[in-house]
Every structure is written in structure tokens, then in C-alpha cells.
Amino acid sequence: MRMVDIIQQKRNGHVLTQEEIEFFVAGYTRGDIPDYQASALMMAIYFQGMDEQEIATLTQAMVDSGETIDLSSIKGHKVDKHSTGGVGDKTSFVVAPLVASVGIPVAKMSGRGLGHTGGTLDKLESVSGFDIEMSKADFVDRVNTNKLAIAGQTGNLAPADKKLYSLRDVTATVDSIPLIAGSIMSKKLASGADSIVLDVKTGSGAFMKTLEESEALAREMVRIGNNLGRNTVAVISDMNQPLGFEVGNANEIKEAVAVLKGERIHDLRRLSLELAAHMAVVAEVFSSYEEAYDQLAENLDNGKAFEAFRTFIAAQGGNVEMIDDLNKLPSSQYHVDVKSPKGGYVAAIDAESIGVAAMYLGAGRATKDDAINHGVGISLQKKIGDEVSEGETLAVLHAEDAHPQDSIDRVLSAYVIEDDQPDPITLIHKVIK
Ligand code: URA
Numbered sequence: 494m495r496m497v498d499i500i501q502q503k504r505n506g507h508v509l510t511q512e513e514i515e516f517f518v519a520g521y522t523r524g525d526i527p528d529y530q531a532s533a534l535m536m537a538i539y540f541q542g543m544d545e546q547e548i549a550t551l552t553q554a555m556v557d558s559g560e561t562i563d564l565s566s567i568k569g570h571k572v573d574k575h576s577t578g579g580v581g582d583k584t585s586f587v588v589a590p591l592v593a594s595v596g597i598p599v600a601k602m603s604g605r606g607l608g609h610t611g612g613t614l615d616k617l618e619s620v621s622g623f624d625i626e627m628s629k630a631d632f633v634d635r636v637n638t639n640k641l642a643i644a645g646q647t648g649n650l651a652p653a654d655k656k657l658y659s660l661r662d663v664t665a666t667v668d669s670i671p672l673i674a675g676s677i678m679s680k681k682l683a684s685g686a687d688s689i690v691l692d693v694k695t696g697s698g699a700f701m702k703t704l705e706e707s708e709a710l711a712r713e714m715v716r717i718g719n720n721l722g723r724n725t726v727a728v729i730s731d732m733n734q735p736l737g738f739e740v741g742n743a744n745e746i747k748e749a750v751a752v753l754k755g756e757r758i759h760d761l762r763r764l765s766l767e768l769a770a771h772m773a774v775v776a777e778v779f780s781s782y783e784e785a786y787d788q789l790a791e792n793l794d795n796g797k798a799f800e801a802f803r804t805f806i807a808a809q810g811g812n813v814e815m816i817d818d819l820n821k822l823p824s825s826q827y828h829v830d831v832k833s834p835k836g837g838y839v840a841a842i843d844a845e846s847i848g849v850a851a852m853y854l855g856a857g858r859a860t861k862d863d864a865i866n867h868g869v870g871i872s873l874q875k876k877i878g879d880e881v882s883e884g885e886t887l888a889v890l891h892a893e894d895a896h897p898q899d900s901i902d903r904v905l906s907a908y909v910i911e912d913d914q915p916d917p918i919t920l921i922h923k924v925i926k
Contacts, residue, residue, distance in 0.1 A: 496520065496530045503537035511550050518554035522653045528660055535657070535666040542783045543671035545716070551671065552717055555679035558653035562600075562629055564685040567636045569598045570776040573686035574768055575677055578708065580698035580848035581735030581873075585613050585643070586749035587765035588772070589794075590801035593640035594792045595785075597776045600636045601643045602650065602684040605659065606857045606865070609698070609848030611742065614645050615857075619822055619867040620744035623811035641805045651679045663860055668700035674713040681718070688724040688775035691715070692768055695922060696733035698844020704729070704922055711925045729766050729922040734842040735879050737761040741856040741870015743822040744891065750819060753799040760920050767921055823868035825854075825891040831904045836882045839875050841909040843912055847871060847888075850903035854892050869893060871904065877918055881910060 499513045517534060520526040543551065564571050572592065576582050576920070589599045603613035614625050625645035627635070635642035646655050654676050661667050661676075681689050691714055694700070695707035711727035718725025737758050739748040752762050770785040779785035792798045807813045815821040851857060855866035873891045875881050888904050890897055 496526050500530060500533045500537055500541060503534060503541055506541045508544055509547055510703060513545065513882050514550045516553050517550070518558055518653045521656060522558045531657065532664045532666070533659055535661055535664060535672065536799045538671055539669045541664045542669075545713075548674055548713060549717060551675040552678045552682070555653040556683045559649035559651055559683065561683045562632070562685040564600055564636070564648065566633055567598050567600060568652065570688065570778075571598050571600050571636070571686040572688045572690065572770055573599070573601055573681055573684060574690045574692065574772060575681055577673060577694050577698055578690040578895065579694040579732040579736060580609065580611070580844040580851075581618065581692070581737050581745065582611070582739065582769060583739070583745040583749040584692060584761065584765045586616070586746060586802065587752050587761065587798070588769045589641055589643065590649075590753065590805055591769045591789055591792060591798040593805070594771045594797040595773060595778060595788060595799040596640060597773060597778050598636045599641045600632065600684065600686060601641075602646055602680055603643050604680075609777050609845050609852060609857065611740070611745065611848075611851075611857060613643065615865045615904075616742045616745050616878040617643065617811075619746050620806055620811040620815050623806065624809050625808075626843045626897070631680070635808050639651045639801070639808050641801065642684065642809070643805070646680060648732065651683045654679045662858070664732070668712045670701075670706065670713060673700060674717060678714055678717045686723065688772070689726075690771045690775065691725065691727040693727050693765070694732035695729055696731050696844065696881055697841075698735060698848055700731040708923065709923070715925050726771050726775060727925040728767055728771060730767075730924065731918055731922060732844055733918060733921050735844050735847050735873060736764065738873045738876070739870065740847055740851045740873070741891065742865060742867040743824065744870040744872060746822060747819045749800070750802070750816060753758060753793065753802050754796070755794040757800050762793065763920055766793075771924070775921050813816060822878045825866075825868040825893055827892045827895050829890040829892055829895070829901065830886040830898060831888045831890060831901055833881045833883060833885050833908070833910060834905070835910055837910040837912050838914045839877050839879045839908060840911040840915045842873070842877060844906040846903045846907035850890070850900040850907070853900045853903065854890060854897055866893065875908070878915055880914070
């Protein structure tokens with residue numbers, strides 16, 4: 494079998510056979526197939542798509558490219574949560590300890606930033622000492638002891654996805670339903686949770702821009718998960734503006750901590766509770782969504798969720814002093830106000846542009862080997878529906894450069910200011926089971 498023929502098959506819109514998909518995934522993982530051929534195939538899949546059978550085969554081949562984690566020694570029903578990626582999405586830092594605080598074991602595998610979206614691991618590494626590399630035994634031990642561990646996609650877990658994920662990031666082949674579904678579900682299946690709750694983002698800051706595409710992605714992932722014996726639920730949530738106010742790394746941790754301490758940052762708290770309540774129901778710890786939601790909301794307000802977060806940070810070597818005193822987290826040298834050119838109401842914020850502006854500041858990667866600056870980022874001061882007067886600050890850029898012009902321009906172009914107040918936006922669009 495030759496890789497060039499497989500690329501050509503897909504380029505010409507044909508369905509790949511199981512043998513062809515397995516040949517590619519195994520060969521690329523071993524290093525026998527070079528990045529340029531893998532990139533060409535990714536681009537062909539991007540344009541030609543894959544049918545259900547091809548996606549299932551791709552997912553299984555990526556699971557089989559490495560080991561799978563056996564979580565059976567963890568007591569209780571293990572639930573994992575995964576987001577398809579958004580801007581300012583720090584729900585994992587709220588949801589994971591929140592769910593752990595009601596006794597549900599969360600064994601979570603997370604990734605790094607991709608494209609204009611930030612990554613859970615990059616954000617967590619804002620806390621000095623925090624370690625995402627651990628042996629399987631330590632991972633299991635930590636979940637048994639603290640009900641929560643978050644590990645990087647280290648070792649040999651879905652290594653094909655690990656390689657493809659960073660290749661796609663720099664070859665403009667992220668936003669493809671088969672590739673996202675295969676990537677996310679291979680990791681979720683290999684990491685052994687009993688149930689999976691997916692946060693599928695839709696809108697300007699998501700990989701899937703329309704509700705229709707997002708729903709197709711959600712249904713694909715729910716189908717793969719349920720077919721392979723994992724109870725899978727997808728929440729389709731809005732990403733037409735960043736979630737919360739903070740975009741970056743350390744500043745996102747700060748905002749998550751505020752919500753963990755009961756602060757009413759509306760969209761972040763609401764979505765976190767939604768995801769956590771579904772996790773609690775699939776874990777069969779609560780019989781109804783409403784009962785779960787109320788108890789979880791109480792744990793945000795009574796400090797139990799925050800305590801679970803602190804314990805988790807300490808267990809993974811993180812400096813908890815930075816959590817107790819958030820001013821100790823990394824910060825930047827300059828704070829630059831971006832001012833509104835006119836008065837009116839914020840009608841739209843192009844979340845992807847905000848994500849790219851944060852990336853230019855150094856919060857994300859432009860190429861796969863770039864280092865992250867944890868202290869830079871963007872604090873939005875205005876969100877959709879807010880009134881703004883001419884010259885009022887729309888956002889503050891935390892930068893290492895006193896005049897980060899590219900980012901200023903991006904943020905200015907992201908904001909649409911109109912005379913009339915827009916209709917409120919819907920945060921939770923649909924739940925797919
Ligand atoms: N998140 C993933 O894990 N993979 C993707 O392809 C996109 C988002």
C-alpha cells in the first residue's frame with residue numbers, strides 16, 4: 494500500500510477502506526509516514542469529509558495506536574468532560590472540582606491550545622509546579638484519593654491523535670467534523686471513563702461556526718461514544734463571544750477561581766453548572782438534573798468546590814499560594830486599554846478574533862513549538878448587550894509590549910457596536926443524548 498494512493502483516493506472524494514485508514518494511522522504513529530503526506534491527507538479529509546464508517550474506523554485506529562487506560566480500579570462511575578474548544582473556555586477548572594466535590598470521580602485527560610483556542614494544560618501550567626505528567630498508577634491513585642486528576646495526553650495514549658493534533662493546528666485542518674470527532678473520541682475512549690459529557694461549542698469562536706455543523710459534530714461524537722458502550726451526552730453551547738470576561742492563561746484561572754468561590758459570572762457559572770449536572774446524572778449520583786443542579790450550585794456557594802480545586806492543585810504539585818493569593822499568578826508588564834470608537838450597544842464580539850489577538854500577545858501558539866506566556870491575555874470589559882459610550886474601555890490587553898498594535902486592531906475589529914440593544918443570546922442551544 495502506498496500513502497500517495499490513499500491521499501489521491503480521498504482527494505478524489507472516495508471512501509477509504511479500513512485497511513487504508515489503519516495503514517495511515519499506524520504508519521504515521523511509527524514515523525514511517527512523513528508530516529507532508531499526513532498534512533495532505535488531512536487537507537483532503539477536510540475538503541472531502543468522511544462517512545460514518547470511516548470516522549468510526551479512524552477513531553478506533555487512533556485508540557489502537559497506543560495503550561488504553563483501565564480505570565476499573567477507581568471506585569465509582571468515572572465521568573469525563575471535554576470541550577470542542579472555544580475562547581475563554583475555562584469551564585474544566587470549575588466543572589471538574591465541582592463534580593468531584595459531590596463525590597464523582599473525574600479522571601480527565603486534557604490537551605494544549607489549538608488554533609485560536611486555549612488549552613486546559615497550558616492554563617493550568619500558569620500555576621508554578623503544576624505537573625500534568627504522571628504514571629498511570631499515580632493518575633488512578635489521585636482520582637481514588639481526591640476524586641480528581643487531570644493529565645496531559647502523555648505516554649502512549651492515542652499517540653496518533655497527539656501527533657495529528659499538533660499537525661492540524663499548523664496546517665489549517667482543525668475545523669473538520671470527522672477530524673474533530675475522531676480526535677476527541679479517540680482520547681476519551683482510550684482514557685477509560687464510563688461516561689462522557691461533551692461541550693460542543695457553536696459560533697464565531699468555535700471550530701464549528703453554525704448550529705447545524707455543531708449539531709452534526711455532536712451527534713457524530715454521541716453516536717461513536719454510545720456505540721462503544723460509553724454513555725455520552727453533548728451540550729451545544731454558544732461561542733459567539735468569549736466565555737466569561739478573561740481570555741489567556743493565568744487570568745482564566747483567576748476567573749475560574751472566582752466562580753468556584755460563588756461569584757456570579759453569569760455565563761461561566763451557568764454553563765459550568767449545566768455540564769456538571771449532566772455529569773452527575775450520567776454518573777447516577779443524582780436521579781434528576783434539577784436535583785443535581787441545585788446541589789452543585791450549593792457547592793459553588795459553600796466553598797466545597799473551591800476546596801476540591803485547591804486539593805487537586807496541591808496533589809499535582811502546584812503552588813497553592815498562587816490560588817490563595819491570585820496576585821501571585823503570572824502577570825504582564827503592560828495593561829493597554831482598547832477604547833470604543835463610538836457609543837451604542839455591543840451587538841457582537843467575534844470570539845475568534847479575540848482568540849487570535851490573545852495568541853498574538855503570546856497566550857497561544859502560532860506554530861507547534863512556540864512557548865506560551867502565561868501572564869498575557871485579554872480582559873473584556875464589555876460583552877454582548879452592554880451599553881458603551883465613545884472612548885469607554887472595551888477590553889484591557891495584558892501585554893509584554895507597550896503598543897501591541899496587531900492585537901489592538903484585532904480586538905477593535907472584533908467588537909460590533911450598534912445603536913439598538915441586541916436580543917439576549919442563548920447560552921445553551923441543545924442537549925443531545
Ligand atoms: N479538541 C480536540 O481534542 N481535538 C480536536 O480536533 C479539536 C478540539
